[in-house]
Amino acid sequence: MTILPDPASLVNEDRADGSIYNNAALYDMEMDSIFKRNWIWVAHRSDLPEPGSFITTFIGQHPVIVSRDRKGELHVLLNRCRHRGATVCEHKSGKTASFVCPYHGWAYGQDGALRAVPQPKGYGESLDKSKLPLVSLKVAEYNGMIFATFNQDIMPLDEWLGPAKIWIDLFMKQGAGWPVKTMGEHKFTFPGNWKIQLENTTDAYHFPIVHKSFLDSVDNETQNIFDFVEGDGFVEDLGNGHSVMVMIPELIDLEENLDAPVPERFQELADALSKDYPPEKVRQIVRAVGGSGFNLNLYPNVACSMAFFRVLRPLAVDQTEIRHIAIGMDGGPDIANEVRLRLHEHFQGPMGFGTPDDSEAWDRVQRGALAGYNIDILLNRGLGHEAKRESGNLFSDVTAETGMRAAYKQWLVDLTCETAAEEAAQ
Amino acid sequence: MSITLNDAIEFITLEADLLDYGQFKEWLSLYTPEGLYIVPIDPDATDYEKTLNYAYDNAEMRQNRVTRLLGGRAISAMPPARTVRMHGRYRMLEADETKCVVRCAQMLTELRQGRERYYSANVTFHLVKTDAGLKIDRKIVSLLTSTEALTAVSYIL
Ligand code: FES
Numbered sequence: 304m305t306i307l308p309d310p311a312s313l314v315n316e317d318r319a320d321g322s323i324y325n326n327a328a329l330y331d332m333e334m335d336s337i338f339k340r341n342w343i344w345v346a347h348r349s350d351l352p353e354p355g356s357f358i359t360t361f362i363g364q365h366p367v368i369v370s371r372d373r374k375g376e377l378h379v380l381l382n383r384c385r386h387r388g389a390t391v392c393e394h395k396s397g398k399t400a401s402f403v404c405p406y407h408g409w410a411y412g413q414d415g416a417l418r419a420v421p422q423p424k425g426y427g428e429s430l431d432k433s434k435l436p437l438v439s440l441k442v443a444e445y446n447g448m449i450f451a452t453f454n455q456d457i458m459p460l461d462e463w464l465g466p467a468k469i470w471i472d473l474f475m476k477q478g479a480g481w482p483v484k485t486m487g488e489h490k491f492t493f494p495g496n497w498k499i500q501l502e503n504t505t506d507a508y509h510f511p512i513v514h515k516s517f518l519d520s521v522d523n524e525t526q527n528i529f530d531f532v533e534g535d536g537f538v539e540d541l542g543n544g545h546s547v548m549v550m551i552p553e554l555i556d557l558e559e560n561l562d563a564p565v566p567e568r569f570q571e572l573a574d575a576l577s578k579d580y581p582p583e584k585v586r587q588i589v590r591a592v593g594g595s596g597f598n599l600n601l602y603p604n605v606a607c608s609m610a611f612f613r614v615l616r617p618l619a620v621d622q623t624e625i626r627h628i629a630i631g632m633d634g635g636p637d638i639a640n641e642v643r644l645r646l647h648e649h650f651q652g653p654m655g656f657g658t659p660d661d662s663e664a665w666d667r668v669q670r671g672a673l674a675g676y677n678i679d680i681l682l683n684r685g686l687g688h689e690a691k692r693e694s695g696n697l698f699s700d701v702t703a704e705t706g707m708r709a710a711y712k713q714w715l716v717d718l719t720c721e722t723a724a725e726e727a728a729q
Numbered sequence: 730m731s732i733t734l735n736d737a738i739e740f741i742t743l744e745a746d747l748l749d750y751g752q753f754k755e756w757l758s759l760y761t762p763e764g765l766y767i768v769p770i771d772p773d774a775t776d777y778e779k780t781l782n783y784a785y786d787n788a789e790m791r792q793n794r795v796t797r798l799l800g801g802r803a804i805s806a807m808p809p810a811r812t813v814r815m816h817g818r819y820r821m822l823e824a825d826e827t828k829c830v831v832r833c834a835q836m837l838t839e840l841r842q843g844r845e846r847y848y849s850a851n852v853t854f855h856l857v858k859t860d861a862g863l864k865i866d867r868k869i870v871s872l873l874t875s876t877e878a879l880t881a882v883s884y885i886l
């Protein structure tokens with residue numbers, strides 16, 4: 304019998320044991336306690352534009368199909384045939400009226416209902432098709448963000464997101480009045496634990512160190528904007544593991560400060576837009592193109608990160624897949640969306656000027672944390688001056704580890720709650 | 730006389746050698762001022778400007794990339810990965826006196842932090858003849874795994 308690790312002995316308010324990144328038994332517990340119990344982000348509304356649209360993705364290790372049926376209703380279905388378990392769909396995205404399993408031809412509807420099986424006579428009276436749909440998960444959407452969960456008793460998504468909802472609304476102002484749409488993604492893996500990435504989204508402290516070479520490649524004005532570690536930004540615990548890290552307070556609300564001068568790097572875009580749009584609209588679009596000034600970390604697997612969605616997927620205790628999904632204005636000017644694509648390529652992805660350096664740092668954490676026994680990972684930055692807002696939310700300076708503490712607080716709740724303990728005992 | 734396949738191969742081999750031996754400044758001079766170095770994601774894309782790529786480098790971005798590789802300020806390139814690349818299966822798709830399009834296979838091995846990794850790609854070169862010899866107007870590196878999850882690539886493909 305394997306002895307299960309005791310999560311409560313591994314994570315404290317201000318520190319964690321290094322083994323949280325490399326204990327395989329703990330990882331298995333996390334997959335059940337966290338990825339089976341919570342709302343997990345699966346798609347953006349624009350990935351499923353019309354009836355019949357679908358994508359395939361994962362919830363933790365479980366392959367799923369996200370589909371929009373004829374009536375426009377969303378379904379999240381386990382990608383597993385009810386006959387003998389084959390995946391019924393291996394396309395990344397597309398449009399279909401049904402999912403037909405390639406093995407023996409069982410056919411399912413967009414809502415997962417089993418419609419037909421070949422040669423049904425072989426089953427006599429014993430096959431009740433109504434009892435064998437693709438297994439359907441609970442699904443909910445907030446402002447274009449689609450989440451699903453195995454947990455039928457979970458709190459409503461609205462409640463789970465809580466104060467994070469306001470920040471999602473602010474983030475979506477990058478549509479500049481148009482709906483936000485996804486515009487492709489950079490997908491890569493790094494040889495390290497998923498929590499290293501979860502932490503990084505609320506880590507402003509590393510920016511001027513790890514991203515020196517990115518900063519070298521941009522103009523002075525942009526360097527100044529990214530010079531935020533001693534600025535007025537903050538990190539705030541939003542509850543349920545979520546947090547927001549505001550790096551550039553002037554860019555919280557993209558519809559404010561519209562009379563601020565256009566940054567030089569966007570002047571060319573502004574001039575081009577001026578041919579088709581009035582000055583006020585031009586400034587709104589240009590501000591939106593520059594992205595939001597904050598990272599919103601939505602525990603456990605997605606972040607609205609300045610100008611893109613960052614989605615993580617644990618592959619193994621020491622292997623994580625990350626997607627940096629580009630976003631743009633659905634119906635907005637092509638020239639502005641193209642500028643967004645170029646900005647995304649500049650920093651993000653396996654060949655960007657930012658991501659490879661992040662990836663190197665995380666790789667080092669995974670390797671380094673293997674050294675020795677019982678040595679802590681520190682999570683105490685900014686704790687001394689951490690304070691409470693009227694709402695009760697904890698907050699501290701922009702480089703504080705408040706966001707990581709928020710995530711680990713929820714991590715501990717997830718791993719130590721009664722149902723988790725019961726499941727582990729089974 | 731049209732640009733010959735041999736001329737093109739000689740030039741492409743020089744480019745590969747400069748990249749594997751870290752002579753990035755010399756590499757920069759192989760491009761036309763309007764030249765583009767493109768690593769697409771979508772294998773079916775044709776309008777790269779309108780789609781997300783891994784890299785879509787004009788002259789300024791190529792210069793930045795080289796600065797990053799040589800500057801010693803990017804932890805993923807301190808030192809840069811070492812690479813060995815081989816080209817073969819050359820085919821001239823179009824050629825006249827002033828320009829040509831040639832396609833070939835590229836097999837690349839990377840070594841960094843004790844890890845060996847492999848990338849295969851189809852590479853298409855749009856070359857133009859100038860007073861200073863052949864130059865790259867477009868180099869499109871279509872990775873076999875472009876739609877799969879990659880790992881950090883802090884060098885030039
Ligand atoms: S496994 Fe799907 S029809 Fe048999």
Ligand SMILES: [Fe+2]
Nearest residue numbers: 509510513661
């Ligand atoms: Fe970073």
